[in-house]
Amino acid sequence: MKRRTGRELAVQSLYHLEMNKVPDDRAVDAILEETMNKEEQPDPEKMTEVDAETARYVRALVRGVNENRELLDSLLVEFLKGWKMDRLSRVDRQILRLAAFELVVEAETPPKVAVNEAIELAKHFGTDESGKFVNGVLGQMIKKLDELKAKAAQEKV
Template sequence: MSARSKARKRALDVLFAAEARGVDPLTVLDERLQPPTGPQTQQWVPLGDWAEALVRGVTAHMDRIDGLIAEHAHGWTLDRMPAVDRTILRIAVYELAYDADVPPPVAVDEAVQLAKTLSTDDSPRFVNGVLGQILAIAPRLRGN
């Protein structure tokens, strides 16, 4: 697994935890950026700059990202989606719309891979379908 793939997974963990706890993702991010004390110090893995940038980016653009997902997830509301799928989609849509350093096909493939390992059997196909539609308009999204 590449360093960026690991960072996406760490960003997903932060965003998912924030949603599960009903708190702002930046609160969870701040908690994860602080090294623990005591016995957990040995197990702590720094979040990393890329994961932090993903969390901050998704959080800053959440309304637009969720709007794009809702518009292209035909027959599904955001609330009906499994939380992990919703979080995977948010990260990928952020990359498609706001991160020119990530080639769009890479953002889609990484999201599908996360869905394969973390979600339901149907999730990779669902994630790919939603992102495929958003990918078609990705050139218009970047820079807006």
């Protein structure tokens, strides 16, 4: 399983979920089906089929972000410096939510990996400025990561 592929599919699923107001499993199913039905992959290095382990990983990420969306948004808003969550591009918003989930809630992924992956996703899916923006927001979050984890744990109780 390639976790980067899983994260790419998770961001696409989260975007689909927000755009179409569907349950998280339906959003993931739609993206997985679309991915597996592509006749021509833009990058020959990419998988043409998503293995079961990757599909489970995508579902876990999407479900985790969706179930914790309010918490994640409340944590992120502190670091947006002059921005509101609803003013961000949908892509940047989903990437930041996914990274915040990995940093604060899931906490299995090393913080530097979560941030680097988010930056790469932003460069891939976002605008020319998205990578820098995501890096700035998450860089500030990492400085307060222990505090954010404690806050998240307290809010989940």
